[in-house]
Amino acid sequence: MIVTSFFSLFISQTVFAKNMYRWIDDKGRIHYSETVLPKDINYRRESLNKAASVKEVVEEAKTKEEQEMEKRLVRLRRDQEKIITRQKVYDNALLNTYHSKADLMMAIKSKMDAFETQNQVVEGNLIRLKQELEAQQKNAAEMDRNAQKVPKKLLDGIKSTQKQIQELHIAINEQKEKQSQIKREDEADIARFLFLTQSLTEKRKGTSIPSIKEANELGLFYCENDRQCNKAWEIARTFVEYYSTTPPDVYNDKLIMNRPPATDTDISLSLSKIPLTDDESQLFLDVHCRESSLGKDLCVSQKVKDIRATFIPYVNDALSRTAQ
Known part of the structure; x- marks a missing residue:
């Protein structure tokens, strides 16, 4: 303590002719010097002016791992900022498109009604094709029982109908998945719209709903x-x-x-x-x-x-x- 106080007094009373640097090494020892040797270059150091006040600080050199981590952090923050920007654009579009929850619900209902209409059309086509296939197979079976050769045109027709039925089943499953996905998106839109409109309402009332x-x-x-x-x-x-x-x-x-x-x-x-x-x-x-x-x-x-x-x-x- 005595040595430290004496040295601090000495430093405070000294008028530096040049820049003076101050740093602390791995063992906690304080160094003062007009030059920084290569072995000490990685330590955090302070540049002192003639009055011994800190005028500049050079931070401790980062390891390669720390540098890589910092670069990764910069990339993550940049990506996050893009997401935030996209969300703001989406929020603005949501608020500009719908003026109330009723407007949004009506739009969603119209969308779901359109899906149901499409589903009914596809289901109707599927029923028609199944009936057509049943008639084709019945016709082919009757010819077979009568020892008649089943025409190639009929066999090709059966294969074609079976393929169309298979394709319709795939289309129905894809349509159901698409409808489920849109329903999830609509539910998220409702929740987001309510959050945004409630926040705006509370701000107008002078009260804000916390995040x-x-x-x-x-x-x-x-x-x-x-x-x-x-x-x-x-x-x-x-x-x-x-x-x-x-x-x-x-x-x-x-x-x-x-x-x-x-x-x-x-x-x-x-x-x-x-x-x-x-x-x-x-x-x-x-x-x-x-x-x-x-x-x-x-x-x-x-x-x-x-x-x-x-x-x-x-x-x-x-x-x-x-x-x-």
Whole structure:
């Protein structure tokens, strides 16, 4: 300490005639020099001015592996930015094309009706071909029973009809797969449209619905309607009772709360229903720890963060199971 203080005093009182460099080697030793030797070139170093203030920093040289990792990270970020840009373009197209959920649902219904019409046409063709094949085979069998030679034209016709039936079966399966894919895309469009329009509505109201990440960190569950909110409320009550280490204290239609923490290891959860509009609400989960240094440490621990992060998936999972 004495040597360090003395050296620091010496450096602070020295007026440098040239650039002075400062770096720390692998053993933690501090070096000051007007030149950097090749053996020290890879260390992070600071360039000091005449007043011994840092004017420039040269970061530690990266290993080959670190350089490759950084290049990969740059590529990944570039790809991610492209995805984000495409998503923004798609979102804008979605909002510009449909002005309400009803518009979107009507467009989807029209699309599905068109699929059903196509399916009916194909199914009708399949029935017709099967009937045609049955007649051809019946005709060929009758000739065979009468010891008559089955004409090549009839045999070729049977093969042609069988091939057409096979091709129609393939087309039907492809059509069903295409319809299923479009249905999945439509469901994603509905979810995305609702998310975007709700976000825009809340921004206009002066309130913003948090992102999924923010909602998980905050412990916020957004209710789409009263019916969903009432179900989520009962589900959340089970969550509060399960993760709280203290007994229940308050339960009504606006607040669920367990008793305050009595020890440094206690966790007490509370849930409140916060109205956003006349028919929209959000459920806010809060975690309480004892007012002590250990209690405060517990409340910022990973354990508590995990409880918050589990809340929304828990409610959504339970809601999806009750809907089945």
